[in-house]
Amino acid sequence: MSFKKQDIYKALETITAPGEGKSLIENENVTNVVSFGNEVIVDVTISNPSLQAKKKVEVEIMKAIHEHVDQKIDVKVNVKVEVQQKENPNQIRGKEIPNIQNIIAIASGKGGVGKSTITSNMAVSLAKMGFKVGVLDADVYGPSQHLMFDVEREKPLAVNVNGRSKMKPIESYGVKLLSLGFFTDPSQAVIWRGPMASKALNQLIFDADWGELDFLLIDLPPGTGDVHLSIVQAVPINGAVVVSTPQNIALADAKKGVAMFKQESINVPVLGIVENMAYFTPAELPNNKYYIFGEGGAKNLAEDIETSFLGEIPLVQSIREAGDVGHPVALQENTPLADAFTEVTKEMVSQLLKRNANLPPTEVVRITTMSGCSTK
Numbered sequence: 001m002s003f004k005k006q007d008i009y010k011a012l013e014t015i016t017a018p019g020e021g022k023s024l025i026e027n028e029n030v031t032n033v034v035s036f037g038n039e040v041i042v043d044v045t046i047s048n049p050s051l052q053a054k055k056k057v058e059v060e061i062m063k064a065i066h067e068h069v070d071q072k073i074d075v076k077v078n079v080k081v082e083v084q085q086k087e088n089p090n091q092i093r094g095k096e097i098p099n100i101q102n103i104i105a106i107a108s109g110k111g112g113v114g115k116s117t118i119t120s121n122m123a124v125s126l127a128k129m130g131f132k133v134g135v136l137d138a139d140v141y142g143p144s145q146h147l148m149f150d151v152e153r154e155k156p157l158a159v160n161v162n163g164r165s166k167m168k169p170i171e172s173y174g175v176k177l178l179s180l181g182f183f184t185d186p187s188q189a190v191i192w193r194g195p196m197a198s199k200a201l202n203q204l205i206f207d208a209d210w211g212e213l214d215f216l217l218i219d220l221p222p223g224t225g226d227v228h229l230s231i232v233q234a235v236p237i238n239g240a241v242v243v244s245t246p247q248n249i250a251l252a253d254a255k256k257g258v259a260m261f262k263q264e265s266i267n268v269p270v271l272g273i274v275e276n277m278a279y280f281t282p283a284e285l286p287n288n289k290y291y292i293f294g295e296g297g298a299k300n301l302a303e304d305i306e307t308s309f310l311g312e313i314p315l316v317q318s319i320r321e322a323g324d325v326g327h328p329v330a331l332q333e334n335t336p337l338a339d340a341f342t343e344v345t346k347e348m349v350s351q352l353l354k355r356n357a358n359l360p361p362t363e364v365v366r367i368t369t370m371s372g373c374s375t376k
């Protein structure tokens with residue numbers, strides 16, 4: 001087999017450096033290329049520390065060399081991560097919180113369609129897949145994640161991180177959790193206005209000791225009003241998941257939810273729609289599906305508005321019971337229900353990977369400083 005090192009460099013020129021718009025060569029990501037016989041070793045340095053980014057660059061390099069030089073070359077890629085602190089006048093989301101890779105918002109237009117249930121089960125599914133996961137309950141009207149994770153009596157403590165006092169999330173089932181519910185008195189109605197809610201949430205993101213997270217899932221309040229706009233504008237969200245039930249009224253509200261994320265001042269990619277309570281399955285007849293609210297509604301909506309369909313979750317009594325006792329069904333091993341949540345979660349991750357590969361990081365709409373504000 002004969003090829004020149006130059007051919008390898010040419011092949012690497014066809015790969016775009018992640019988030020840069022330049023090639024790996026032009027962006028000086030490739031630090032060395034060594035070849036002997038039919039083996040090529042490529043050393044590459046990237047700034048994105050996520051496992052996905054490393055894997056992606058590795059696969060792309062192999063593909064490019066096989067495609068442009070020779071199928072039979074044995075390619076080895078050494079990926080080094082060096083987080084660059086680039087001065088960027090247009091601050092980019094994600095860079096603001098370098099230890100949190102992906103912030104995903106779970107939203108719906110209509111209330112009670114199962115956002116919180118999807119959030120808790122998706123978090124558990126992600127944790128089971130080996131990801132580091134956090135959940136932020138941003139439901140200003142009625143936080144529920146502290147109940148769904150069975151930690152309603154816990155109070156997050158303050159810890160000292162590099163001389164700064166930070167809130168330590170409560171951990172349950174391998175998921176780190178902060179909820180507005182930890183800071184509000186359940187017997188008192190708290191009326192949050194937009195700016196106050198977004199300040200409190202900023203504090204829960206930026207002044208908390210989340211550690212390293214692959215995913216932070218944010219359980220949003222229902223609706224698409226002012227308070228939602230403030231929240232989604234204030235938090236650097238990478239992608240949104242919209243939950244709907246099959247009824248027309250929920251679908252119409254889900255459409256509004258998708259439109260909210262797509263509007264110019266928000267511009268958050270919608271990763272897809274999940275249909276919850278898609279069909280009813282009685283415990284004693286697990287193979288029977290009854291489409292009591294109609295069939296295929298969310299899938300059709302997703303097609304209509306050119307959004308992905310992430311899958312369906314049945315209406316099952318045990319999902320409600322599990323939520324009530326604070327033990328999400330996704331914790332079960334190899335049951336059809338746990339599998340349904342795994343499938344939806346996998347689809348979300350795959351849409352996110354596509355989004356991360358195709359789009360630059362979402363720009364920050366507005367980041368507010370949090371000093372001196374209270375969540376009470």
Ligand SMILES: Nc1ncnc2c1ncn2[C@@H]1O[C@H](COP(=O)(O)OP(=O)(O)OP(=O)(O)O)[C@@H](O)[C@H]1O
Nearest residue numbers: 111112113114115116117222314315316319320323
């Ligand atoms: N697939 C399901 N099968 C059975 N019960 C479900 C299912 N999904 C959600 N539920 C139940 O429906 C109720 C509402 O769900 P959940 O609280 O997750 O909705 P939500 O969209 O977060 O509501 P809100 O808008 O009030 O925040 C809960 O009691 C929950 O346990």
Ligand SMILES: [Mg+2]
Nearest residue numbers: 115116139144
């Ligand atoms: Mg909820």
